[in-house]
Amino acid sequence: MIPTLEWTPEGVRFIDQTKLPLEEIYVTASTYQQVADVIVTMVVRGAPAIGVSAAMGVALGAKQSTAKTTEEFAPEFEEICSLLASTRPTAVNLFWAIDRMKALFAELSANKASLSEVRQALLDEALRMYDQDIADCRAIGVHGAELMPDGGGVLTHCNAGALATCGYGTALGVIRGAVEAGKHIHVFADETRPFLQGARLTAWELMADDIPTTVICDNMAASLMRQGRIQAVVVGADRIAANGDTANKIGTYSVAILAREHGIPFYVAAPWSTIDRATLTGDAIPIEERSAVEVTHHGGKQLTPHGVSICNPAFDVTPAKYITAIITERGVLRVPYSVSLGEMDGLAGERVPGADCTVNVPLTSVRA
């Protein structure tokens, strides 16, 4: 399995995703500040992976603290959470994970837990989230597998794979689940400008799994759809609003429109932690604008004229009406999502046949 991130005695170890696919380099963040930096610089990316990274960052912050008591540590805990929450704005899993750590800390504080107990409990919680993430991805894979074509082409955008999670992936988890169920799938991976997560990461991890993959430029998808070479689209998500509107990597909205125009189903695959029922519609989701250099340069080489104006929104919002179904670890949601999301909210932790390690999480610790 691809070691996207893992807890080690020295800190949190990450595969450096800015260096893939040509270099497989690992970096270890030994402080929570370094974890924050790793998230900001996209050494680790992908909503679920960011969430667990932040939780491990909180655990690391508790470990590195020189405080003597839980009470003394409390303001420091706030600072740790605050720094980690400031790293990226769009993926809700980041806030979900930090809120979960905050809820636990509040409970431990109320119960007068010692700082050593707090440290252990925060680490245990982060490790539980890590295990749960992999289990969720496998459950998503089982639910999504039946929606995938057998013998057809499946388009994916960005990387919602093992590298975007603690392992297995969400959108790529669905593809892996279909392949494990015996289906033959040819993946078309949008290269996904400007950061090239598809060309670099999706291609790399699917090739490692011997799943046939063709990289295309983002602007080629429509042409392949028209040629009948794509039977389904599956993508991940950074935040799903209460009405089903979905923020995901820039370009996803475009793919969704093109899929509908060609009568191709468009699926979103994401763990429940990506669903943000406090955000009513996609219009309320903050969209991160990243540095122009991501667009103007590649590998240190400038592509554009000096001083040209650039747009670089990292995400866009796909309105719910373009989404055929949302695949979660709890099951497959259909329109109207405002209803189906509410109905499935009570089903947390239901055992999914074939997903052999679903972890039960008390709903109280999940952000409302």
Next chain:
Amino acid sequence: MIPTLEWTPEGVRFIDQTKLPLEEIYVTASTYQQVADVIVTMVVRGAPAIGVSAAMGVALGAKQSTAKTTEEFAPEFEEICSLLASTRPTAVNLFWAIDRMKALFAELSANKASLSEVRQALLDEALRMYDQDIADCRAIGVHGAELMPDGGGVLTHCNAGALATCGYGTALGVIRGAVEAGKHIHVFADETRPFLQGARLTAWELMADDIPTTVICDNMAASLMRQGRIQAVVVGADRIAANGDTANKIGTYSVAILAREHGIPFYVAAPWSTIDRATLTGDAIPIEERSAVEVTHHGGKQLTPHGVSICNPAFDVTPAKYITAIITERGVLRVPYSVSLGEMDGLAGERVPGADCTVNVPLTSVRA
């Protein structure tokens, strides 16, 4: 004016478009074989520019021939035309230009013209095509200007500018025409993967003309449309079939669908030489597949995993139903194009008010 290509005593001089925008380097092709090479390697690109380059290549071939008589030169003439026609398959202007040179040569041969008269006539014809191309672009600009918004954003894909023609441009000619008519336009230039004609060439030539331009990744267009920042789309064309289906740079089809989904007009701007009434629909237009290296590498640096499968079609076809209007030097065509194209076919060389140098071309020398 940007010197895309020009006839010189030493041969055909080109600005090397593979080096723009950071280096402004000129190369001179002193043989027709070098002209062919310059077209294949995309030192020059853009349908109208390719057409005139090929015509100049033919004139150059006649100049470099050691034949003594027109009769002796005839088989060599066929070879010259054949090599130049083999350079790229999609842009019909290439074949239109070569056919025009062939028709002239046949006429001269029939009239027993001397080889020296043939050489001069072929060169004169190429130079006439050069002047006509600039005049056509200006006429396109005049016709298209009134379709442009005043105070809005206009999206363009690839480069259909001065660099794609002998000067002024087709799609960018429309934008220049609107700006000259006093309209305020902000151009959004799709970077246009994989060759980045938008990021490199469109940005460069519009910045040189002080027309406000923002470069975006191809996958950002839908998001900007949804935000109401784009009021019109205008693109060039490599071949327009008899029913209006239009082949243009890969990604154009995608932009056309997105424009329609957002209620934004989608215009194609092209000289009449891009219209190929012998090709009945877009399905019959040959689409060039280019080297995978254009996608896998940039500036010599590899982006993708070793051995990954790649698609790299250089063009796609936008069905006529997505095209609001086709802007030519003869006027603005509307659906049904099979009818409007036929109606306008008799209007060649009509003087366009405001386009002060339209050249009359006898219809007999224009490919049917």
